[in-house]
Structure formats: structure tokens, C-alpha cells
């Protein structure tokens with residue numbers, strides 16, 4: 001059976017990107033962010049590709065290859081347990097931290113590190129038995145107003161943690177709100193972070209992808225790349241290739257039917273889109289139930305036989321339509337690319353009015369994933 005919609009994930013490109021990020025921040029360690037199923041790329045194959053498994057080694061602390069991650073980060077415990085269940089034993093951090101004492105116990109058992117971003121979470125962790133080696137990162141809110149302690153609390157938090165000598169304070173982190181623009185916000189956030197944590201023990205971590213690409217002075221001890229690993233640019237107006245990255249995912253479907261339409265004919269639901277001239281229309285077997293946004297406007301490019309052809313009409317649940325007049329050899333069964341190396345997801349996201357992150361994360365169960373090149 002030929003899969004209808006295929007997402008090909010190039011693990012060689014993934015490794016290239018991690019090595020490229022390492023070259024951008026040679027002094028920093030890398031916490032590869034694989035939350036949300038590695039931004040829709042498959043967390044288990046991605047994590048396995050970024051960290052070699054050596055029998056009997058357990059959680060070795062440093063990588064051997066430039067394309068290996070020093071650690072992984074996920075959003076929640078469930079994602080962390082998925083990786084542990086797949087025998088990914090590398091250092092692993094839950095960015096949202098734990099929600100209950102039961103979750104805290106699971107983290108201990110599985111050697112999963114946790115972020116603490118609020119007083120109530122610290123209270124949960126204090127419910128762990130004495131002597132249990134809890135490994136934690138403290139998150140400070142320096143202006144994002146999402147998660148984290150007020151910087152002024154850092155010293156008090158450090159003291160509370162020091163009261164449990166069996167705990168390991170791995171480090172301090174904060175998150176940049178506007179790393180992708182040239183405002184002064186990032187510099188101010190970093191200054192507040194530095195002032196709040198001056199003299200306190202533990203590593204420092206500030207930069208996500210945009211911070212890594214745009215703010216070398218903020219790389220610090222650990223960087224936390226997500227999007228860039230997958231080959232897309234976190235900076236507006238640029239694509240991954242501009243930063244030396246290679247797109248990891250290629251999304252492809254096939255032509256299901258072809259028809260010749262006359263000027264004035266309407267195509268698709270609502271009848272709102274009409275042919276300006278006679279044209280050849282191909283129906284492609286992919287729709288919003290696969291993760292192609294229904295809001296994708298006519299004119300958005302797809303690739304057929306190395307030619308960019310425009311979307312026409314509305315995206316429906318299982319199908320969409322393209323104008324293939326410029327590709328006379330188009331035939332039923334031909335592959336049509338929605339994004340990939342030659343058609344960056346950042347560009348498509350621009351047409352849709354979203355970001356590449358959301359396109360990657362939005363693919364559904366109906367898409368067949370093929371991982372290669374690992």
C-alpha cells in the first residue's frame with residue numbers, strides 16, 4: 001500500500017543541525033528540546049538519533065560526537081516517561097515540572113530532572129522522602145510573565161533548596177520573550193537574571209533557538225534549542241538554510257485526480273474561488289484532517305515535479321486542489337510536496353499566518369512517518 005500522506009524525517013539532517021548549533025555556541029552544553037513529540041517529528045527516533053546508546057552505560061554525562069545532545073528537555077512527565085520507556089537514558093528535564101508528589105516520585109525513580117517555577121511546586125518536592133536525590137532547575141520570570149519565580153525570590157529559593165542537602169541544584173533558567181526581534185528586551189531580561197543569580201551555585205541557561213541565533217552573548221552554560229534542530233529558522237524573514245540548517249521534515253502527498261476547468265468555473269466548497277482562465281486542476285490527497293490548515297490561502301505554493309504550483313480553492317478535510325497548468329506532465333499518483341528542503345515550512349507558515357512550529361506540531365495521526373538517515 002502506498003501511504004497517502006508521508007512525513008519523511010531525515011535524521012542525518014537532524015544531526016547536522018545539532019552539530020551546526022554546537023558550532024554556533026561552542027562553549028555551551030546542549031539541552032535538545034524534544035517536547036510535543038519532537039515538534040511533530042517523533043520524540044523517540046529523534047532522541048535516539050541524537051544520543052548513541054552504549055550498552056550498560058546508563059546516563060553518561062557528556063556526548064562523544066558533535067551531533068550528540070548533552071541532555072533532552074520535554075514539557076511534561078508523560079513525554080519524559082515515553083523516552084525512558086524507549087530506553088533513552090540520557091539526562092532529561094521536564095520543563096513544566098511536576099504537578100503532584102506522585103509525579104515527583106516517578107521523576108526520582110526514572111532519574112528525570114525537574115524545573116521548579118512556583119512556590120507550590122517546591123512544597124510538592126519537599127514532600128519527597130529525606131535523602132532522595134531530587135535534581136532540579138529553578139526558573140525565574142524575567143519578563144515573559146508566564147512561568148517562573150520573581151527574580152527577587154532567587155536567594156530565598158536557593159536557601160530553601162540548600163536546606164535539603166541531598167538535592168542537586170542543577171541550575172537556573174529563564175526564557176526570552178522577544179529574542180526574535182532587536183528590541184532591548186533580551187538584554188534587560190539577561191541583566192535581571194544575572195543580578196538575581198549572582199554568586200548562587202548551579203549552571204545558567206537563557207537561550208532558546210532565537211536566543212542562540214540572535215544573542216551569542218546570552219548562550220551561557222546550557223542552550224535549549226528546539227525549532228532549529230528541526231531545520232527551521234526562529235528569526236523572521238530568514239529560513240533555516242540562511243543559518244546553515246537543513247530542514248528535517250518533508251511532507252508529501254499524491255495526486256488523486258486531474259480535471260480541466262474553464263475560465264469562470266468555481267473550485268471546491270463555497271464556490272468562492274473561480275478560475276480566472278482555463279486551467280488544469282489536480283486534486284491532492286491531503287487536507288485539514290492531516291494537519292494542513294484550512295486557513296491556507298489560495299496562492300500558497302506546493303511543489304510538483306520541482307515546480308512551484310499554487311493552491312486553489314479551500315482546503316477540505318481529506319483533499320486540496322492545485323493549479324497544475326504549468327506542469328503538463330502531471331499525472332495521477334505523482335508526488336506533491338507541501339514543505340521540505342526545497343520549500344521551507346517557514347515560507348508556508350508565512351502564507352498561512354502562523355509559524356513553522358505550529359505546522360510541524362499540527363500533523364495528525366493519519367500522516368505516515370518515515371524516519372531515515374540515522
Ligand SMILES: *Cc1c(COP(=O)(O)O)cnc(C)c1O
Pocket residue numbers: 033035095175207208209210224225226227228234
Ligand atoms: C520550547 C522551549 C524551548 C525551545 O524553544 P525553540 O524556540 O523551539 O528553540 C526552550 N526553552 C523552553 C523553556 C521551552 O519551553
